[in-house]
Amino acid sequence: xxxxxxxVRRLALSLLVLAGLSILIFLIARVVPGDPAxxxxxxxxxxxxxxxxxxxxxxxKPLHVQYYLWLRGLLRGDLGKSLLTRRPVMDDIKxxxxxxxxxxxxxxxxxxxxxxxxxxxxxxYPNSWFDNVVRVVAYLGIVTPSFVWAVIFVLIFGYIxxxxxxxxxxxxxVEAPPVFTGFLxxxxxxxxxxxxxxxxxxxxxxxxxxxxxxxxxxAARITRSSLMENMGKDYALAQVAYxxxxxxxLGKYLLKPSLIPTVSVMALDIAALFANAFLVELxxxxxxxxxxxxxxxxxxxxxxxxxxxxxxxxxFTGVNIIVDLVVAYLDPRVRLxxxxxxx
Amino acid sequence: MADSAKWRxxxxxxxxxFSRNRLSVVGLVLVVGIILLALLAPVVVPxxxxxGAFVDYANANLPPSRTYLxxxxxxxxxxxxxxxxxxxxxxxxxxxxxxxVVPLGSFLGLVAGYxxxxxxxxxxxxxxxxxxxxxxxxxxxxxxxxLRPTLFNSMMAVCVSWWPWYxxxxxxxxxxxxxxxxxxxxxxxxxxxxxxxxxEILPNCMAPIFTKMALDVGWVILVGAGLSFVxxxxxxxxxxxxxxxxxxxxxxxxxxxxxxxxxxxxMVMVLSFNLLGDGIRDMLAREEA
Numbered sequence: 237x238x239x240x241x242x243x244v245r246r247l248a249l250s251l252l253v254l255a256g257l258s259i260l261i262f263l264i265a266r267v268v269p270g271d272p273a274x275x276x277x278x279x280x281x282x283x284x285x286x287x288x289x290x291x292x293x294x295x296x297k298p299l300h301v302q303y304y305l306w307l308r309g310l311l312r313g314d315l316g317k318s319l320l321t322r323r324p325v326m327d328d329i330k331x332x333x334x335x336x337x338x339x340x341x342x343x344x345x346x347x348x349x350x351x352x353x354x355x356x357x358x359x360x361y362p363n364s365w366f367d368n369v370v371r372v373v374a375y376l377g378i379v380t381p382s383f384v385w386a387v388i389f390v391l392i393f394g395y396i397x398x399x400x401x402x403x404x405x406x407x408x409x410v411e412a413p414p415v416f417t418g419f420l421x422x423x424x425x426x427x428x429x430x431x432x433x434x435x436x437x438x439x440x441x442x443x444x445x446x447x448x449x450x451x452x453x454x455a456a457r458i459t460r461s462s463l464m465e466n467m468g469k470d471y472a473l474a475q476v477a478y479x480x481x482x483x484x485x486l487g488k489y490l491l492k493p494s495l496i497p498t499v500s501v502m503a504l505d506i507a508a509l510f511a512n513a514f515l516v517e518l519x520x521x522x523x524x525x526x527x528x529x530x531x532x533x534x535x536x537x538x539x540x541x542x543x544x545x546x547x548x549x550x551x552f553t554g555v556n557i558i559v560d561l562v563v564a565y566l567d568p569r570v571r572l573x574x575x576x577x578x579x
Numbered sequence: 580m581a582d583s584a585k586w587r588x589x590x591x592x593x594x595x596x597f598s599r600n601r602l603s604v605v606g607l608v609l610v611v612g613i614i615l616l617a618l619l620a621p622v623v624v625p626x627x628x629x630x631g632a633f634v635d636y637a638n639a640n641l642p643p644s645r646t647y648l649x650x651x652x653x654x655x656x657x658x659x660x661x662x663x664x665x666x667x668x669x670x671x672x673x674x675x676x677x678x679x680v681v682p683l684g685s686f687l688g689l690v691a692g693y694x695x696x697x698x699x700x701x702x703x704x705x706x707x708x709x710x711x712x713x714x715x716x717x718x719x720x721x722x723x724x725x726l727r728p729t730l731f732n733s734m735m736a737v738c739v740s741w742w743p744w745y746x747x748x749x750x751x752x753x754x755x756x757x758x759x760x761x762x763x764x765x766x767x768x769x770x771x772x773x774x775x776x777x778x779e780i781l782p783n784c785m786a787p788i789f790t791k792m793a794l795d796v797g798w799v800i801l802v803g804a805g806l807s808f809v810x811x812x813x814x815x816x817x818x819x820x821x822x823x824x825x826x827x828x829x830x831x832x833x834x835x836x837x838x839x840x841x842x843x844x845x846m847v848m849v850l851s852f853n854l855l856g857d858g859i860r861d862m863l864a865r866e867e868a
Contacts, residue, residue: 256709379849381801383808384842387828395832511714515808530809533724545721549712
């Protein structure tokens with residue numbers, strides 16, 4: 237089976253999953269104990285107001301009709317109105333999502349580069365002091381939730397040794413670039429606002445490193461162990477015996493197969509980045525989708541919650557497809573045999 | 580008599596394998612310590628009444644000292660006492676979730692793996708895929724948001740997002756074990772489905788299930804802390820580690836002890852269960868070989 241057919245099958249499965257997910261999210265949002273309209277307006281709102289909101293949200297119709305209407309809206313990009321901001325949920329998401337994507341992309345980069353680099357280095361010098369330090373740090377990284385890193389970073393770099401900003405996305409004094417893509421760094425480059433670019437970058441560092449550390453530690457450990465395993469194989473030994481420089485052996489022949497497990501786990505790690513961004517953004521007061529999502533959750537803003545969760549599901553499904561593609565590229569067995577997705 | 584001697588020998592061997600790695604023993608000691616502290620919290624802790632809605636403004640915001648080991652919070656409550664009491668919620672959460680999720684998830688995986696190639700398999704596994712399409716924390720957050728925030732509800736939310744991982748795990752193993760000769764032999768001999776599922780296939784999946792369980796205790800505690808961190812877990816005045824960290828974060832840097840000690844408590848808890856889990860994995864893995 238070629239890569240093309242592999243992808244088609246993969247995409248079809250993803251569509252099925254997304255359809256299922258829409259049902260799941262709808263059920264979570266609608267089978268709430270209590271009345272979403274009443275919850276949104278509060279106990280003191282008059283009955284007629286609640287009733288009209290109920291009608292606006294289609295809560296007076298049977299469940300399957302509600303689902304149909306919700307799905308139809310979803311496919312058209314209409315997620316209903318947020319009960320909290322009183323704006324269409326889609327607009328809110330468009331405003332807040334890029335900021336979160338910026339953090340997650342940046343921290344995925346830190347995670348991948350840092351994790352693989354640390355893994356390769358500690359596999360190259362096994363049981364050296366460096367390897368031991370990496371091992372301890374990796375363990376700490378894995379067991380420490382990212383929101384704890386966030387709090388620690390705020391304490392250290394915000395107050396004790398204040399070298400980096402710990403609040404928001406941009407300093408008040410810095411002029412923000414016009415919103416074009418929503419990605420602050422990209423926008424400031426496009427419009428030549430280098431000061432905003434630099435400041436935005438500085439604001440990104442702490443939250444994204446706090447997010448990345450767990451996955452980075454994981455990636456380092458996995459890369460190390462799979463690299464060590466491949467180093468012990470005959471073909472590696474043969475190359476050493478032929479006198480091929482270690483650098484070439486490592487970079488050209490060993491790294492590719494060794495990265496397969498790392499990349500496979502990366503999908504989960506990126507998902508974890510999105511999930512943990514929910515907590516980390518809170519600590520840094522970062523204006524992203526997660527802060528919006530949490531506010532919606534705390535206020536039982538049903539439309540906003542289901543919208544945000546659905547968007548997360550779509551993103552995560554997309555990430556999974558990309559990761560599968562990368563794994564298929566790295567591992568001929570997957571693309572030739574057709575790839576069982578057994579994880 | 581002979582039986583008990585045999586058991587003792589097996590136990591001895593298991594302990595030997597487990598204790599080969601010092602860190603596993605450290606993990607075991609820490610886990611036992613944490614469980615004992617949580618169980619005996621009212622007796623061990625210097626100020627058990629501080630675990631509730633207690634107020635003592637005269638002693639508020641005191642830094643760590645000999646009287647208040649971890650300092651006091653804005654209400655004058657001893658943070659050490661509250662941290663130890665918060666272990667209880669975290670452990671109850673982990674136990675509750677795993678006790679529900681492991682049998683349920685494993686059973687579904689077992690069935691799906693045994694009936695491979697049938698509609699039943701497709702049905703179970705596609706539903707599993709749907710639940711796996713969201714990171715567990717996000718799914719749990721969404722469910723929690725819809726329910727009243729209590730320890731029980733957050734447990735339920737985590738359960739909903741956790742079972743598919745066991746289904747996946749057991750499914751993969753059951754699928755491959757399914758075509759082993761002893762399973763086929765049992766089928767030919769006319770053994771019942773229940774016999775094949777639980778007596779032939781399940782025992783071969785136990786080691787990975789136990790390993791995952793031991794490691795998951797830490798992860799469930801983490802997710803639980805995450806939920807309470809945003810305010811969707813156990814509600815004040817009952818202490819919860821996540822809540823303590825996020826409340827304390829408001830008073831950084833001056834009242835740093837408010838969030839730093841509960842944060843360290845989370846790290847220690849997760850670390851201990853991880854070390855123990857690694858030890859159990861080593862023990863079971865080498866037992867097979």
